[in-house]
Amino acid sequence: MIKVALVGTGNVSEHLKRAISKTSEIEVVQVLNSRNEDLSKSLKKIGRQLPDIYIIAVSDDAIPSVSQHFSHTEKLVVHTSGSVPMDALPKQMRKGVIYPLQTLSKAEKVNFKDVPLCIEASQEDDLELLRKLGQAISDQVFEISSEKRKYLHLAAVFVNNFTNHLYSIGAEICKEQQLPFTMLHPLIKETARKIKFLSPEDAQTGPARRNDTGTMQRHMELLNNEKDKTLYRLLSDSIKDSYGKKL
Amino acid sequence: MIKVALVGTGNVSEHLKRAISKTSEIEVVQVLNSRNEDLSKSLKKIGRQLPDIYIIAVSDDAIPSVSQHFSHTEKLVVHTSGSVPMDALPKQMRKGVIYPLQTLSKAEKVNFKDVPLCIEASQEDDLELLRKLGQAISDQVFEISSEKRKYLHLAAVFVNNFTNHLYSIGAEICKEQQLPFTMLHPLIKETARKIKFLSPEDAQTGPARRNDTGTMQRHMELLNNEKDKTLYRLLSDSIKDSYGKKL
Incomplete structure (x- = not known):
């Protein structure tokens, strides 16, 4: 079982949550509000159910500040943006990207199996972890560099x-x-x-x-x-x- | 039974022929090549099976010259163009337009029932005739002036x-x-x-x-x-x- 914490409560977070809820291999253990003060409180309390992956699904601009909260974690931290490079995440962190190439709005259901997912990670085993996560929710998983x-x-x-x-x-x-x-x-x-x-x-x-x-x-x-x-x-x-x- | 002659052998003609072949109320009695010399020969031979409507489905540029061949007919003559006004057809003719608002290529099947048809005619009874024709092949028939x-x-x-x-x-x-x-x-x-x-x-x-x-x-x-x-x-x-x- 891969345990996921979603950071942010917008469209991408919501769609990932729905897609993950349909699988048996992955579980959302927490959805964290991305506002900085709330986030730092939540992270102190997160305790036992430590996730394997933090998925930061926030606006492009907010990625640098939100991801700072995770700079000391040993877990994998990924963002979901198409235009922000992986290296926008803090240095010396296990990091990656999972970018759904689709227009997503909360009101609309999509068949997530058809959504192309672009994955990238700084370490080979983390790429494997993302591939496992990706393939559980979509039939279209592509390894794509920040450059591409x-x-x-x-x-x-x-x-x-x-x-x-x-x-x-x-x-x-x-x-x-x-x-x-x-x-x-x-x-x-x-x-x-x-x-x-x-x-x-x-x-x-x-x-x-x-x-x-x-x-x-x-x-x-x-x-x-x-x-x-x-x-x-x-x-x-x-x-x-x-x-x-x-x- | 409404009898139709199609003038031209391009995409629109082909799709109209297919759509009409599925109805019992309308019949294509002839498909005429729109090249001027062939057309004038065919029109001499058309004889018995005189159509109720000539549908000129040719390129915009060819409409004036092709339609000249029909200037003496007493039947309704229509073109199928979106951008050419009805009055591009010769004067003192029973005339009209039936414009399918869709991208049509011979290789591709379309469900013609979903294709919006814009109809226009110079006389009220001809508009009725076109409406009957249109409604037999499409669920979306609109009366639209040349201006609109x-x-x-x-x-x-x-x-x-x-x-x-x-x-x-x-x-x-x-x-x-x-x-x-x-x-x-x-x-x-x-x-x-x-x-x-x-x-x-x-x-x-x-x-x-x-x-x-x-x-x-x-x-x-x-x-x-x-x-x-x-x-x-x-x-x-x-x-x-x-x-x-x-x-």
Whole structure:
């Protein structure tokens, strides 16, 4: 049995707790509030049920200060961030990372088995421990260095945060025209589904892909703010560049 | 029984044919090649099985020239384009539009029942005819004017073409780092799924949303070309603007 203490009570902590509760090999022995004063009290009381791993699931900014509380433990301490390197944890500690590459919110159930987990550790046996933990809750466990992980996080910003912003612009256009945004739902779903069997490069369609300057010009005229016009032009240029068609 | 002739043999024609073949109320009596010389020969021979509706499913650019062949018919003639107005069809003709708001490729099966169909016609009884046709093949039929349809098409470019390009950039980052792009598939799927229960505005997360300038700065440094840097900055600025957080 691997004993885990979760530090932090946010989305990632909550999802890890739920996923772990479904396994028989791992147990959450404690969930610690990450506020510094509460944490130092809790750690004094933690006593008997000492965990094998502390998982610090807090915001990126809070990792350095929260992890300081663990600088004297002999146990493995990991964080869960995509963009923070492992070495942001205090020196001379057994340390690692377990980063779930998924957008997680408390209200939403996800099938954690499908969530890719990126693991990293400073020692080989700790990597094994994380692999055991990871494989108990997910079918997708990858050993990823801090260096590579930051690129994954960057790619995730493009396909998740930026994509969602394009959905927002689509929703805004619909709203202004009193059209239901739900009309675009099947298209959004299919666009995402396509990548399973077609590379995004091969799946690319649209006015910019065929260098249809007439349609692009008319679209620019329909947009009623400079911000969206600039985005439209830049994204279209970027598509044209990718396919070797410069205006 | 509504008799349909399809003009053009591309993706939209193929998908309409398949969808119609599953109904008992509609029949495809002919599929005409849209090349001008073939078309004028075929139209001379069409004879007995005269269709009730000609559906011109050709590229936007070809609509004016192809539709000229039908300027003397007394039947209803419609095109299938999102961005071309109904009035691009010859004057004094019974005309209309049936625009499937979905990305369609021949290789891929889609459940046509879920494809939103935007219909428009110059006469009330023709609109009824199109509604009957539409409802036989889809559960989502909307009456949409040419004016509104062009905005829908514009919104579709954002959520489909531009989104797919962001997937391409994500795939490119993965490739350069020798990381499998499949690691991002669950995130892409979940990002698209979320809009069903959360508006994209409420679903927005990421460094730009929280104005995390440190992470944005580090991301910019990881990008190795000016095009992606500019896109990153512009999309981040656009998110910040949307949430009232200007740098």
